[in-house]
Structures are given as C-alpha cells and as structure tokens.
Amino acid sequence: MTRRGSAQRPWTTEEIETLQELAGSIPLARIAEVLGRSGAATAKAAERLGLSTRCIRTRLVWCRECAGWRSSVDAAGRCRVCRMREQLAGREAACAEVYSRMSPEQRAVYSSSEAKRGTRPSSLEPRPRMRASCPVSRYQRDRARTDYLLALEAWEHRRLELPYNAAKKRLQRMREVLGENPRKGRG
Ligand SMILES: [Zn+2]
Incomplete structure (x- = not known):
C-alpha cells in the first residue's frame, strides 16, 4: 500500500487499530508506510491517541x-x-579441591553442619513460557518472542547463579573448617 493520504482523510477504525498495534514496535516511518500515510500525519494521530512511537x-x-x-x-x-x-x-572445581584437602574429621564436622542447614527450597521461579495469544500481527508476535527470549535468558542465568552463590558459601564454610581465611582464597 503506497497510496498517498491527504491530510484530511479520516482515520478508519482499522487504521487506528493498526497504529495502536504497531506503535513502539517498529519505527514510525515504517508504520506510516504500512498505513499509506505521511510520517507527520501518523505522528499526529499517534499523539492524539496518546501513543508513544518511540521504537x-x-x-x-x-x-x-x-x-x-x-x-x-x-x-x-x-x-x-x-x-x-x-x-x-x-x-565447583574449587569446592572439590578444598574438600579433597580436608581430613575425615574435618569432613565429618563440615557434613554435620551442612546437614543442620537442611535443604532450603530453591528460589528459582518457574521457567518462562511463550505467551499464548489469539491471532496477532507479525510485529506483535516478534515482540512477544523477543520478550520471551529475554525472560528465558534471565531465567537461565538465574538457574546457574543460584548454585554458583550456594557453592561460594559452601567454599567459605569448608575453608572455615580448614582454618583458612576465606577472604584470602579465590572467590
Ligand atoms: Zn551462550
């Protein structure tokens, strides 16, 4: 669609819906192209509707x-x-290395203190899911997919970060049992 819209041509409900759907997900110039209207007219309409066109x-x-x-x-x-x-x-390799240097007595002390701590439930939130939605535009689908991938990245990072932080604490406690300064060693 490349028809040139006059400034006076009224906006149809369909056009307004398209604008609402695309605003912010693709550049303004591209929305104007889709609508077959000028950039200025599209910007003005978006402003009237209170829509941000910042991509x-x-x-x-x-x-x-x-x-x-x-x-x-x-x-x-x-x-x-x-x-x-x-x-x-x-x-985890550092933990294994420190553990290997512990005497059986030290391991017993460490194991009993770890057992007392118990197993706390993981604070990892459920794996994000791709939002299921009714038939939508390609742009909305792209955006939903991007949001999903970013959420998944954050979740995968968190999933590794939790045991990473837990290993840090185990390492510190093992070094305490060994009488090593936890601040001196590797982090
Ligand atoms: Zn990677």
Missing part, C-alpha cells in the same frame, strides 16, 4: 556457544549465561 524493539544477538538468541555477547561472542556456566564450573 523499543530490542535487537537480539546470537550466541554460538549455547546456540541461542541473547541480549548481548562479549568480545569472544559468549553470552552471560555461558560465562556464568563457566564460573559455576570453576567454583
């Missing part, structure tokens, strides 16, 4: 390591989930 589309980047769409990757092309996974592995 908030998030660009996702591909992490080759975990083969997923992420909010960002570092210079090495790795996302924060992949970095956290590596940090967790490092910390």
Whole structure:
C-alpha cells in the first residue's frame, strides 16, 4: 500500500487499530508506510491517541556457544549465561579441591553442619513460557518472542547463579573448617 493520504482523510477504525498495534514496535516511518500515510500525519494521530512511537524493539544477538538468541555477547561472542556456566564450573572445581584437602574429621564436622542447614527450597521461579495469544500481527508476535527470549535468558542465568552463590558459601564454610581465611582464597 503506497497510496498517498491527504491530510484530511479520516482515520478508519482499522487504521487506528493498526497504529495502536504497531506503535513502539517498529519505527514510525515504517508504520506510516504500512498505513499509506505521511510520517507527520501518523505522528499526529499517534499523539492524539496518546501513543508513544518511540521504537523499543530490542535487537537480539546470537550466541554460538549455547546456540541461542541473547541480549548481548562479549568480545569472544559468549553470552552471560555461558560465562556464568563457566564460573559455576570453576567454583565447583574449587569446592572439590578444598574438600579433597580436608581430613575425615574435618569432613565429618563440615557434613554435620551442612546437614543442620537442611535443604532450603530453591528460589528459582518457574521457567518462562511463550505467551499464548489469539491471532496477532507479525510485529506483535516478534515482540512477544523477543520478550520471551529475554525472560528465558534471565531465567537461565538465574538457574546457574543460584548454585554458583550456594557453592561460594559452601567454599567459605569448608575453608572455615580448614582454618583458612576465606577472604584470602579465590572467590
Ligand atoms: Zn551462550
């Protein structure tokens, strides 16, 4: 649709709905193109409807390591989930190393203190789900998908961060049993 709309042409309900749907998800110029109206007229109509046309589309980047769409990757092309996974592995290795240096008596002291602590329920919230919705526009679907992928990234990071933090505390408690200064060692 490339028909040139006159400034006076009234907005149809359908056009208003399209504008409401697209505002903020794609650039204003693109919305004007879809509607076959000028950028100025589209901006004016959006203003009248109290709609922000600031495009908030998030660009996702591909992490080759975990083969997923992420909010960002570092210079090495790795996302924060992949970095956290590596940090967790490092910390678990540190725990195993400290544990290997404990005497059977020290291990018994440590084990009984850990048992007293009990197992606390994980505070990991449920895995995000793709929002199911009625037939919507491609733009709305894209946006819902982006929101879902960002929520999933945050959740995957959290899922690794929880055991990472727990391992840090275990490491500190083991070092206390060993009589090592927890501040001196690796984090
Ligand atoms: Zn990754």
